[in-house]
Amino acid sequence: MPEQWEIYRASRLPHDGITRLPEPPPWRRFSGKPPLPPPEPMTDDADIARATTYRPRSRTVQQVNAALYLRRPLLVTGPPGTGKTSLAYAVSYELSLGPVLRWSVSSQTTLRDGLYTYDPLGRLRAAGDQAGQDPDRAEEIGRFLRLGPLGTALLPCDVPRVLLIDELDKSNLDMPNDLLSIFEEGCYEIPELVRASTRKAEVLDASGSRRVPIVDGRVSCRSFPLVIMTSNGEREFPPAFLRRCISVDLGQPTKEELAEIVAAHLPDMVTRSDDIIQRFLTRRSSGELATDQLLNAIYLTNVTGAEDRAALAADMMPYLSPGFPDDPEY
Known part of the structure; x- marks a missing residue:
C-alpha cells in the first residue's frame, strides 16, 4: 500500500x-x-x-x-x-x-x-x-x-x-x-x-x-x-x-473546530467572533443548535455594528428542538 x-x-x-x-x-x-x-x-x-x-x-x-x-x-x-x-x-x-x-x-x-x-x-x-x-x-x-x-x-x-x-x-x-x-x-x-x-x-x-x-x-x-x-x-x-x-x-464541532469553520467562511470576522462562539457553545449545552446559526450571528453582529452583540446573537440562535424556553438573560 x-x-x-x-x-x-x-x-x-x-x-x-x-x-x-x-x-x-x-x-x-x-x-x-x-x-x-x-x-x-x-x-x-x-x-x-x-x-x-x-x-x-x-x-x-x-x-x-x-x-x-x-x-x-x-x-x-x-x-x-x-x-x-x-x-x-x-x-x-x-x-x-x-x-x-x-x-x-x-x-x-x-x-x-x-x-x-x-x-x-x-x-x-x-x-x-x-x-x-x-x-x-x-x-x-x-x-x-x-x-x-x-x-x-x-x-x-x-x-x-x-x-x-x-x-x-x-x-x-x-x-x-x-x-x-x-x-x-x-x-x-x-x-x-x-x-x-x-x-x-x-x-x-x-x-x-x-x-x-x-x-x-x-x-x-x-x-x-x-x-x-x-x-x-x-x-x-x-x-x-x-x-x-x-x-x-459527524458529532458537534468543538470550540477549535468552530473557529476553523468561521475562518473558512468569514475570514475577515474571525478575530471578532470569540464572544459569539462562546455564547453559541453555552446555548448549545442546553439545546440543539446548528453551526450555520453561529455563522449567521457572527456575520450579522459584525456588519450591523449592533451595540448589544450578545442579544442580537441570541436572536439568531433559537433552539431547534421544541420545549426549550428562551434564554432568560435576554
Whole structure:
C-alpha cells in the first residue's frame, strides 16, 4: 500500500488522485457499456464555495476513502448543521468528479423517482402528431424519458459520480431495501425501453443538458458512484442495509473546530467572533443548535455594528428542538 493511501485528502484543491484508485475487490466489479466520458467540472459558485469551506475531521476523511476503495455507500449521520451535505460537494470538487447529483427524498419518494421519469402523455400526443410512425420505437420513447440523480450516477462512466441522497431517514420504510438491491447489482432496467422494438435509445441525464445512450433498456455502471446518504438519526435502518454501508457519525464541532469553520467562511470576522462562539457553545449545552446559526450571528453582529452583540446573537440562535424556553438573560 502506498505511503499516502488516501485519494481524498481534504486539500480543497482539485487534483487527479482518482486515477490512483486501485481495482475494486472482486465482489464489487462492474463492467457497464458503452463507456461514457467523464462529466464536466463543477462550475456553480455556490457549490464550489460549499466544497472549499468544508472542514472534515481526519476520521471522516479516512471513511470517505474506505468507501472509495470498497465501492460502498456512505451513511452520514449527525445533528443539523454539521456538514453532512457539504461533504459530498467537498469530495466531488477535490476529485474533479463533476457536479453533485443530489436527490432529496421524502415519505412519498419512490425508487423510480431517483432512477428516471417518463412522460407517457407527451409521447401519445407526439405519436398523434406523427401519423404512420411506430409510437413504440425506442428512439421515440427516449425523447420522453429523463434519468434521475440515482439513474445518472449509475451510468457507465470511467470515474465515479458523487450522488447525494439527502435525509434518507424521511423516506418510506421500503426505500433502504430498494436501494440495497440497486447498490448490490449496480444496474437497473427501464421497462418502457425493454419493451421497445429497437436496441438503442438516447435519453436525457439528470442535468437535462446531455443525452446518453441506453442499450436494450438496461443501465449498468462501470465505476460505482460515491453514494453519500445523510440522516439526522431519526430512524433505524435494517441490519442488512447497514452492513453494506460505511457509517460516518459527524458529532458537534468543538470550540477549535468552530473557529476553523468561521475562518473558512468569514475570514475577515474571525478575530471578532470569540464572544459569539462562546455564547453559541453555552446555548448549545442546553439545546440543539446548528453551526450555520453561529455563522449567521457572527456575520450579522459584525456588519450591523449592533451595540448589544450578545442579544442580537441570541436572536439568531433559537433552539431547534421544541420545549426549550428562551434564554432568560435576554
